[in-house]
Amino acid sequence: MFFNMFRGYSQADIQLLERVVFAEAQGEPYQGQVAVAAVILNRLKSPDFPNTISQIIYQPSAFESVTNGSIWWKQPNESAKRAVQDAINGSDPSGGALFFFNPRTATSPWVKNELVTIKTIGKHAFAIKKKKPPQRNGYTNNSYTYGNFNNGYNNGYNYDNYNNGYNNNGWQWERLPD
Structure with missing residues (x-):
């Protein structure tokens, strides 16, 4: 054994x-x-x-x-x-x-x-x-990426500090590197 x-x-x-x-x-x-x-x-x-x-x-x-x-x-x-x-x-x-x-x-x-x-x-x-390249949902304005909800509209809420960074759909805003 x-x-x-x-x-x-x-x-x-x-x-x-x-x-x-x-x-x-x-x-x-x-x-x-x-x-x-x-x-x-x-x-x-x-x-x-x-x-x-x-x-x-x-x-x-x-x-x-x-x-x-x-x-x-x-x-x-x-x-x-x-x-x-x-x-x-x-x-x-x-x-x-x-x-x-x-x-x-x-x-x-x-x-x-x-x-x-x-x-x-x-x-x-x-x-x-296979490693897949990172994908972003939404669009970018050189400062923030806006999540893919309601065709990119944020339902009228502030992008920066609404509900600790979350909008009413649960998406978190992500600061892009400068």
Whole structure:
């Protein structure tokens, strides 16, 4: 048996993670298995995902093996168990990825339009979301940005100090840099 450092994860969390790694990365190189586990742990640290391992794994359509039930077909092998432990102990061959997919079989336009691959291990691409440029709702007069409400009209209220910077629609005025 190998050294276990659960770092606050329950035995149920560990077993569920092992099942997903085995189902999703069976036949992949060992580093690819560790990377799959790391993606789930990276999601745990991200504010964009649920805050428990089981919520991340059972998020609708997040993992094909959960959607098709294959996480329950076989017990995880020792390689998947070691890969989970390595990821828990800090190994992240994915490079901080929050997503993984097989580029040859992925059919979702979302994968092609929203993700950027940062690493490839075996048949899996490991990815993060594309960064989008900041967008402003409304228009600018060189001093303030006016929110996108009522076609840009402020309903007759003072732009500067009405209700501590909020108008009656809940928009906050933003001072632009000079």
